[in-house]
Amino acid sequence: MHGFDAIWQEYEREKMDIQVGDILKLKKQHPCGSSEWEVLRIGADFRLKCMGCGHQIMIARRQVEKNVKNVKSVSKSEEDSD
Numbered sequence: 001m002h003g004f005d006a007i008w009q010e011y012e013r014e015k016m017d018i019q020v021g022d023i024l025k026l027k028k029q030h031p032c033g034s035s036e037w038e039v040l041r042i043g044a045d046f047r048l049k050c051m052g053c054g055h056q057i058m059i060a061r062r063q064v065e066k067n068v069k070n071v072k073s074v075s076k077s078e079e080d081s082d
């Protein structure tokens with residue numbers, strides 16, 4: 001693995017496939033101008049870090065699902081465990 005090799009995937013509401021390390025693009029922009037957030041923790045609440053200014057927030061999963069536009073998954077090859 002070299003660098004940050006990731007692809008933007010169109011987010012499907014049915015398929016919530018967000019993992020720690022993924023980058024979320026939200027509909028709402030942070031005041032700093034960035035709309036990309038890194039996922040630091042997943043649970044009933046998500047902890048996200050703004051890619052623009054590094055600000056961290058806690059946000060309810062429901063809110064994430066409502067606001068996410070795209071998910072950039074850190075490329076994982078054959079790590080498909082069920």
Ligand SMILES: [Zn+2]
Nearest residue numbers: 030032050053
């Ligand atoms: Zn920010």
